[in-house]
Amino acid sequence: MASSTAHPNHQLISSEDVEGTTVYDLGQDKVGEIDHLMIDKLSGRVIYAVMSFGGFLGLAHSHYPVPWAALKYDTGLQGFRTAITERQLKDVPEFSDDNWASDRNWESAVHRHYGVTPYWDASVGR
């Protein structure tokens, strides 16, 4: 697996290493970790980080899709930072584990909820 291709000290990271990477709040506190990424097959862009939160927040789902634009990699922390709050997580628009990724209305709502520009807006990430 990835052991044959180590990638130290570089801006590139293996998808296998992102899975499990810690996400911090704006302070030094761990808020959760990345379970897996959702990638646009055609463009190769990461669209969502699907996060888990260890269950301590009393959340309704085990995994929460967070728009990639709401995360920022911090090379010093070797982890991601987010300004998303516990309250925002709990108030996220209702979603189905099975089909949120094909529900454009929900995607629009969740991007608004977190205050980030939808990825299908041509100006994002470019």
Place this chain on the structure above:
Amino acid sequence: MASSTAHPNHQLISSEDVEGTTVYDLGQDKVGEIDHLMIDKLSGRVIYAVMSFGGFLGLAHSHYPVPWAALKYDTGLQGFRTAITERQLKDVPEFSDDNWASDRNWESAVHRHYGVTPYWDASVGR
């Protein structure tokens, strides 16, 4: 893990599902599969697919980084296609499993080798 968030019939795919996805040549033949992805931590763009080829080609390495730009997802095949040939794989610029991802000279050479524009060129994928 990803089982709690299924994503059928959509242009988004889980990183866990990309790992193991078949890569086909320009015909119907399987040439290998994707082992993992190398992602730019800051931009969230997939830069390389690190592929394995099952050993039948007599290759020197177990895994080969292939620029993302040399792959194209085929929704009909549910897999990726590439125009990369066995000869190109065998003639790829010599690399070290340990540090190719931080060797910009090698990265330049491999993009030239496969005839794709380097990802650090501002016009790529935008």
